Amino acid sequence: MGNHALLKQINKLLILKTILDNKMISRAKISRLVDLNKATVSNLTDELIKEGYIVEKGYGKSKGGRRPVLLQVNKDVGSIIGIDLGVDYIHVILSNFIGEIIFEEYVNIKMEEPKEKLLNLLFDMIEKAIDKAPPTPKGILGIGIGVPGIVEKESGIVLIAPNLKWKNVHLKSIIEQRFNLPVYIDNEANAGALGEKWFGEWGKVSDLIYLSVGIGLGAGIIIDNKLFRGAAGFAGEVGHTTINFQDDVCSCGNIGCLENFASERALLSVIKKLVKEGAEDRYISCENVDEITPSQIIQAAMDGSRICRMAVLEVAEKMAIGIANLVNIFNPEIVIVGNKASFFGDLFLEKLREVVNQKSFIAQFYDLKIEVSKLKDRAVVLGCIAMVISDMLSFPEYV
Template identity: 35%
Template sequence: MGNQLMTGSFQLMKSINRSLILNLIREKGPISRADIAKLTNLTPPTVSNLVKELLRAEIVIERNLGESSGGRKPTLLTLNGEMFHVIGVDIGSHDIKLILTSIMGKIIKRNALPIPKDITNETLLALIIESISLLLENEEVDEEKIVGIGIGMHGIVDVKSGVSIFAPNLNLHNIPIKEVLEKQFNMIVKLENDARAMSLGELWFGNGAGVDSFVCINVGYGIGAGIIINRKLFHGNNYISGEIGHMVIDINGPQCTCGNYGCLQTFASGPALVDTVKKEIRLGHPSKLSEMTGNNLELITGGLIHRAALDGDELSKAALEQAGRYLGVGLTNLIHTINPKRIILGGGVSNAGDLLLHSLIQTINQRALTEAAKQTDIIISKFGSDATSMGAVALILAELFTSRGTETAANY
C-alpha cells in the first residue's frame, strides 16, 4: 500500500516544535497563534511558519471565532479531528478487539475476532492481520489517512522492538508483532503491555486526565497494572513493572500459571472467581447459577456470576466480595509501595462495579497505614471493555503529539 502521504504527515507532526504546537492545539484549542507563541516560548514567526505547514497538510484547520480587543478578530486553530485516524488493537486471552478512532479519540468503528485454541505465533499474526483488514474493509475512511496501529498485548512485551516476549495466557513467546504489521500495512505500529496501554489511555482521554500519578489495574483473565508517575509511563528495567497479579498474597495458596504459589491472580482474577464458585456449587452450595447453566458448571463465566449476583444470588455476591477483599489486599500493598493519588480499575472483573468495590475499599480502609492512604481514590475505568483498545490508540497519539514518545503527555 503506497502510504507516502501518511509517512510524510507523520514526519511533519513528529518534530519537537511541531509536536509542542500540536499538543497545545489538542489540549487548548481553539487557540490563537499568539497564545501558542506565549505558551511555547517560540517566536511568532516560527509559530506562523510551522502552523502554515500544518494547515497545508490539513492536520490543523482555522476557525474565525476569536475575540479581539478591537480591530481584526484573531483566527483560532483547531485540530482537523476527522481528517486522520488511528487503529487500536487489544490482544487478550480469548479475542482480539479493535477500534478505529479519530485523532481526538472518538470511536468510529469497532470489531472483534475470537482467538482459537492451539494458536501459534504464525497463526496469531495472520489473525491480527485479518482482523485489521476486516476493520478497514468497506470503510469510507481512506487508508492513506490512518496514522498508525497501536496494540495493547497481555503479558510481557519489549516496547522498543515491538516483540511480545511472553503471552502467558496463549502460551506464546517472541512474537515479532511490530515488524510483521509495519511490513504488511506500511504504517507505524506501537506495541505495549495491555495494562500500561490502558493507563496511557486513561491519562490522555479518561479518568487519569489531569492527575500526575496514578495506577491503572486491568483485572480480567490475569491482573496487571500500568503505573503513571509524574505523567510518565513507568516501564521498569526489563518491562515487567506492574505485574501485580504475581504479587504473592499467600505462600501456601494455590499454584499460579507462572509456577509460583499464592499469587494475587489465583484469588481475584476472572478464572479465580469462576473456580471459587464452581467449587462451592460442587460442595453442595445452592446457587441460581445451577439453573442458569442447566447444571453445566463449565458454562459459568465472570459475566454470568455478575448477573446472578445482581439477581440476588448469595453465592455469587459472596464470591465477588471475596475477590474484592483479595484485590483490596493487593492494592493496599501497591498504595504502600507507590502511594498513587488514584487507582483506576478496568478489565472484565471490574464490570462488577459496586459488588466488588465495596469490599475492596473496606479492605483498604482496614489495612492502609494512614488516614490519607485510606482515602486513595478508587474508581472504575471510563472506557469499560474498550479500555485497552483506547490505550492502544493513545500509544500512537503519544507518538504524534509529544516529542518524547510514549513516556508522557506534554504538561503545560
C-alpha cells in the same frame, strides 16, 4: 535524534495534546498552558498546520485588539487502528485522529488457541478495519497493539505472554510486513493507562494507576504524567506479585501470584471451590458450575445469588490487597479498574474501596479515588490510538 530535535518533537506533541484537550484554543493560550514562548508556539503550530495535523478554525473573543485565531486538531487528517489483543478476545477499533470510533469489532476467542490461528484472525480483523477507513489526506497513520505480556517496545517483540503461551513473538515486524504500515506495540495495561489519561475524562490527573482485570491482572502506572516503565520496560506486573506461599503454580511459573486470586479466572475458581464445598442456590450448583462465565456470575450476584455475591466479594477483597500495596508504593491520585472489571458492578467497587482504605497505610491521609473506567472495555484500544499519535511524533509515552 539529537537533543534539540527531540525537544522540538516533545514540544510539538505537547502543543498537539493541549489542542486536543481544549478542542479550540488560541496560540496565546497554548503558550500560557504549556509554558513556551509565543514565538516557539507560533513556529511549531505552523509546522503542525503544514503537516496537516491541526487547522485554523474561527476566532476567539478579543480582550481589545484583534480577535485571536483558534486552532483545532484536524480530526480527519488520517485514521488509526487500535487493537486490544486479549487472552480470550481480540478487540479492534478504527478511529479518526481524535479517537472517535469509526469502526469497531470484538471477537471472543477460545483460550490457548494456537498462535498461527490467532494471528490469522488478527490479520483478518485488521484488513476489515483498513477496508472501513474513509479517504483521508494521510490514510492510515499506524496500528497500535496492546499485548497481555512483557513487551520489548523498541523491537516490538513480545518476550512472553504467559496466558497466551507466547514467547519471543516478533509481533511488530509480523504486522508491519503484512500491512506495510507503522506498528506500535505495548503492554495492554500500559495502553490502558494511556487511554485513561488521554480519553478517560478524569480532569488534570498526573499520577494514576490503571488496573486491567481480565483473565489475568496487570497495571499501567503513570507517574508525573509519564508512563512508569522501570529499567527494562517491564514494570507494572502486579498480577505476578506474590500474596500467598502455598497456592497452585501460576501461568508465569511462580507460586501464589495475585492474579490467581484477583482476576476473572479467580472468580471462576472461587465459585468452583464454593460449590465443591457444598454451596448451591437457584443460580448456581454442581450442574452448571463448569459452564458458567464470569459475566454470568456478575449478573447472578446482582440478581441475588448469595454464592455469586460471596465470590465477587472474595475476589474484590484480594484485588484490594494488591491495590493497597500499589497505593502504598506509588501514592496515586486515582486507581482505575478497567477491562472486564468495569462490568463487575457496585458491589465489587464498594468492597474494593472499603478494603483498600482499610489496608493501605497511606490512604487514610489523602483523598485517594478508586473508580471504574468510564471507557469500560475500550481503555486499551483507545490507549493504542494515543500510543500511535504520540509515537508517531517520535516521543513515546509522553502524556
